[in-house]
Amino acid sequence: MKKRLLAGPIALALGAALTVVPATQAQAASAAKPYTLWYDEPAPDSNEGWETRSLPIGNGAMGATVFGGVQAERLQFNDKTLWTGGPGVADYTFGNWDAPRPGALEAIRERIWKEGGISPNDVLAALGHKSDSPRHRRFGAYQSFGDVRLAFPELPAQVADYRRELDISRGVAGVSFTAGGVRHTREYFASAPSGVVVARVAADRPGGVTFTARIAVPANRSATSTAAGGRVTVKGALTSNTMAYEAQLQVLNQGGTRTDNPDGTVTVAGADSAVLILGTGTDYAPDYPTYKGEDPHAKLTARVDAAAARGYTRLLAAHRADHAALFDRVRLDLGGSLPAVPTDDLLAQYGTAPAADRALEQLFYQYGRYLLIASSRPGSLPANLQGVWNVLEAPPWQADYHLNINLQMNYWPAEMTNLAELAEPLHTYVDGLREPGRVTARQMFGADGWVAHHASNIFGHTGAWDHPAYFFPESGAWLVLQLYDHYRFTQDKQYLKRTAYPVMKETAEFWRDFLQTDPRDGKLVAIPSRSPEIGPSTAGAAMSQQILWHLFTDLREAAELVGDRKEAAAAGDVLAKLDPGLRIGKWGQLQEWKEDIDDPAERHRHVSHLFSVHPGRQVSPRTTPELAAAAKVSLNARTDEGTGWSKAWKINFWARLLDGDRAHKLLGDQLQTSTLANLWDTHPPFQIDGNFGATSGMTEMLLQSHLGVVDLLPALPAAWADGRVSGLRARGGHTVGLTWASGRLSEARLTAGEATTVKLRHDAFRGGGVRVTTDRGRPVAHTTDGDTITFRVRPGGEYRIGR
Numbered sequence: 001m002k003k004r005l006l007a008g009p010i011a012l013a014l015g016a017a018l019t020v021v022p023a024t025q026a027q028a029a030s031a032a033k034p035y036t037l038w039y040d041e042p043a044p045d046s047n048e049g050w051e052t053r054s055l056p057i058g059n060g061a062m063g064a065t066v067f068g069g070v071q072a073e074r075l076q077f078n079d080k081t082l083w084t085g086g087p088g089v090a091d092y093t094f095g096n097w098d099a100p101r102p103g104a105l106e107a108i109r110e111r112i113w114k115e116g117g118i119s120p121n122d123v124l125a126a127l128g129h130k131s132d133s134p135r136h137r138r139f140g141a142y143q144s145f146g147d148v149r150l151a152f153p154e155l156p157a158q159v160a161d162y163r164r165e166l167d168i169s170r171g172v173a174g175v176s177f178t179a180g181g182v183r184h185t186r187e188y189f190a191s192a193p194s195g196v197v198v199a200r201v202a203a204d205r206p207g208g209v210t211f212t213a214r215i216a217v218p219a220n221r222s223a224t225s226t227a228a229g230g231r232v233t234v235k236g237a238l239t240s241n242t243m244a245y246e247a248q249l250q251v252l253n254q255g256g257t258r259t260d261n262p263d264g265t266v267t268v269a270g271a272d273s274a275v276l277i278l279g280t281g282t283d284y285a286p287d288y289p290t291y292k293g294e295d296p297h298a299k300l301t302a303r304v305d306a307a308a309a310r311g312y313t314r315l316l317a318a319h320r321a322d323h324a325a326l327f328d329r330v331r332l333d334l335g336g337s338l339p340a341v342p343t344d345d346l347l348a349q350y351g352t353a354p355a356a357d358r359a360l361e362q363l364f365y366q367y368g369r370y371l372l373i374a375s376s377r378p379g380s381l382p383a384n385l386q387g388v389w390n391v392l393e394a395p396p397w398q399a400d401y402h403l404n405i406n407l408q409m410n411y412w413p414a415e416m417t418n419l420a421e422l423a424e425p426l427h428t429y430v431d432g433l434r435e436p437g438r439v440t441a442r443q444m445f446g447a448d449g450w451v452a453h454h455a456s457n458i459f460g461h462t463g464a465w466d467h468p469a470y471f472f473p474e475s476g477a478w479l480v481l482q483l484y485d486h487y488r489f490t491q492d493k494q495y496l497k498r499t500a501y502p503v504m505k506e507t508a509e510f511w512r513d514f515l516q517t518d519p520r521d522g523k524l525v526a527i528p529s530r531s532p533e534i535g536p537s538t539a540g541a542a543m544s545q546q547i548l549w550h551l552f553t554d555l556r557e558a559a560e561l562v563g564d565r566k567e568a569a570a571a572g573d574v575l576a577k578l579d580p581g582l583r584i585g586k587w588g589q590l591q592e593w594k595e596d597i598d599d600p601a602e603r604h605r606h607v608s609h610l611f612s613v614h615p616g617r618q619v620s621p622r623t624t625p626e627l628a629a630a631a632k633v634s635l636n637a638r639t640d641e642g643t644g645w646s647k648a649w650k651i652n653f654w655a656r657l658l659d660g661d662r663a664h665k666l667l668g669d670q671l672q673t674s675t676l677a678n679l680w681d682t683h684p685p686f687q688i689d690g691n692f693g694a695t696s697g698m699t700e701m702l703l704q705s706h707l708g709v710v711d712l713l714p715a716l717p718a719a720w721a722d723g724r725v726s727g728l729r730a731r732g733g734h735t736v737g738l739t740w741a742s743g744r745l746s747e748a749r750l751t752a753g754e755a756t757t758v759k760l761r762h763d764a765f766r767g768g769g770v771r772v773t774t775d776r777g778r779p780v781a782h783t784t785d786g787d788t789i790t791f792r793v794r795p796g797g798e799y800r801i802g803r
């Protein structure tokens with residue numbers, strides 16, 4: 001794949017072939033930069049080049065990708081609110097039916113009780129809404145906003161010492177090369193504090209910067225382009241739904257001249273350097289039912305003006321401080337050492353040199369955190385299937401919010417890798433599904449509460465399409481578990497009371513109405529119920545029941561915490577009758593269905609019945625060894641194959657099943673077969689959940705806290721014999737650091753959240769001899785029970801556990 005830029009169809013598509021000579025000085029520099037992705041050539045200027053090789057930056061609301069072309073630079077950019085479809089399309093229904101369908105649900109249920117499993121097509125024919133023609137006309141799709149194109153007419157095709165990089169620890173991308181004895185540098189970052197994307201173009205010879213800047217937008221919208229005062233403004237409306245959009249690019253030159261051109265472009269000539277500030281806006285608002293806010297012009301202008309007034313140095317300093325405050329919280333050292341090879345070569349060579357492999361794993365780990373920082377900031381929409389990055393008008397799966405694992409997986413690393421506040425967009429989004437979801441719950445099921453299905457958009461789409469995959473009313477229940485988990489990690493009672501609890505309670509209202517008594521055993525089951533994207537529609541499929549067990553268990557606990565005794569008792573009543581969805585079947589497997597019908601040859605990427613292992617907590621080798629053994633049987637039958645996100649999920653499963661070597665093997669598989677040159681996860685195609693899932697899985701290998709005990713190095717693979725991690729978060733509000741050598745824990749460090757009793761587990765704790773001290777070296781009394789030690793902590797107290 002590499003070096004294709006220089007020959008073949010892509011070079012032809014570029015017009016003139018570009019020759020770049022790789023950087024030698026840059027190579028030497030890379031050894032000192034463990035958190036830098038770097039390449040010795042630009043990304044091809046094509047959709048495939050975007051997907052596999054462009055480098056992403058983002059501030060949560062906006063994203064951009066850097067191609068690094070020498071004569072023709074391209075900065076493709078996005079704004080998470082720019083979507084086709086929704087209420088701007090006249091016959092948008094939020095996925096609800098056009099007319100009532102009396103008796104539809106009852107008829108389906110009757111058939112399932114009578115026949116056992118029925119075709120999911122029949123369920124969707126009865127309960128789904130009609131798919132759009134053309135496809136997704138009403139549902140819509142996430143859009144590319146456009147491209148900043150910079151044409152450098154004076155630069156030659158042939159340059160030396162070329163390097164394109166993304167330093168994820170600084171959140172800054174860069175391009176540099178030498179042409180005619182002049183060193184040219186470009187820097188790019190997306191500032192969350194200022195709400196803009198910033199670029200700086202410079203040369204080390206005075207007057208060496210000459211270019212013309214323009215903004216290009218896709219054809220599915222109206223567009224006018226103007227230039228005034230060095231600012232390019234492109235605005236118009238999407239044809240699909242009349243959503244107003246506007247992009248502004250302010251060009252500021254140091255030295256030389258700047259000219260506004262009549263075609264809406266800006267030319268800088270003979271400058272020493274230039275700064276470009278890009279802002280975007282739409283008239284989207286996250287408000288049901290119109291989802292329409294004010295025209296973006298005034299606020300966008302103010303934002304770009306303010307950023308321009310701040311100047312590059314201050315913008316960069318504020319960005320770096322903001323980024324570091326999040327990124328630097330977690331350090332992971334697996335003993336890696338980066339060889340001086342570009343990241344695509346490093347990836348291609350994975351598996352051949354342990355020190356380089358560890359370095360790539362560390363980089364990949366932190367890349368997951370970086371991508372969350374870049375694609376999910378408070379006040380923005382959550383990270384979608386592609387985070388915030390999309391180059392297409394019709395992206396795969398609309399780059400939407402898939403709710404049968406994908407959106408959930410995006411946020412798995414948030415709490416444990418100390419980025420809890422970045423989950424706020426998820427919480428707000430889930431909260432925002434309640435209003436439309438109430439209408440769907442009432443219409444489809446005659447139920448109280450709210451419901452959402454398999455896929456949603458930014459316009460409150462909570463109904464189900466008439467496609468067999470799309471019936472998944474458990475979506476909302478699964479999502480709210482992550483809201484409660486935020487409380488578990490942070491111990492933030494205000495958040496619990498104000499945000500999580502009301503949503504949990506209303507979700508449970510729906511399920512109380514939806515659950516039916518199974519005449520076979522008197523247990524409460526979901527019906528219709530299906531394991532996501534596999535098999536028949538039945539009553540009481542394992543995943544439905546397991547999700548509901550967690551919902552009502554968490555609700556009972558939360559209700560007690562907020563003092564709502566009535567609700568706690570009601571949740572307890574449901575739990576007493578609920579089928580928990582755990583059965584061992586005839587080939588020793590954990591059953592995917594209430595009936596023992598699992599096919600041992602099934603290889604499907606969804607392993608939904610293991611929800612109880614991860615992200616759930618019903619099944620663990622620590623607490624339910626027989627069920628855990630059955631889960632292993634099921635997981636082995638599914639094999640290690642799968643799409644990117646499926647492999648990532650399997651890292652998490654094996655970590656929870658305490659098999660570090662197998663988890664590590666899956667990580668290696670994901671890197672070798674499901675990771676692109678820019679380290680984006682590929683389904684295929686590019687889908688970001690696998691990046692987040694892998695970072696989560698690697699964390700689960702080092703630290704687990706889902707069983708009420710802080711489990712240290714529970715699934716350490718042989719390949720990670722020596723290492724150190726700091727800043728991980730455990731449920732209970734604690735921050736944990738670990739150091740290990742030759743596969744054995746040498747020291748644990750814990751900063752307590754609240755005054756409480758902490759339980760820590762590690763094999764080396766067996767037999768006593770453990771010392772617990774405060775940060776000042778004062779001994780702390782503790783008790784030992786098998787492999788678990790217990791001691792009291794004070795809020796904010798720092799403790800050291802070692803020998």
Ligand code: FUC
Pocket residue numbers: 385397402404406469533605606643645683687
């Ligand atoms: C689910 C998965 C697919 C894909 C899509 C976005 O439907 O089964 O593999 O990830 O979401």
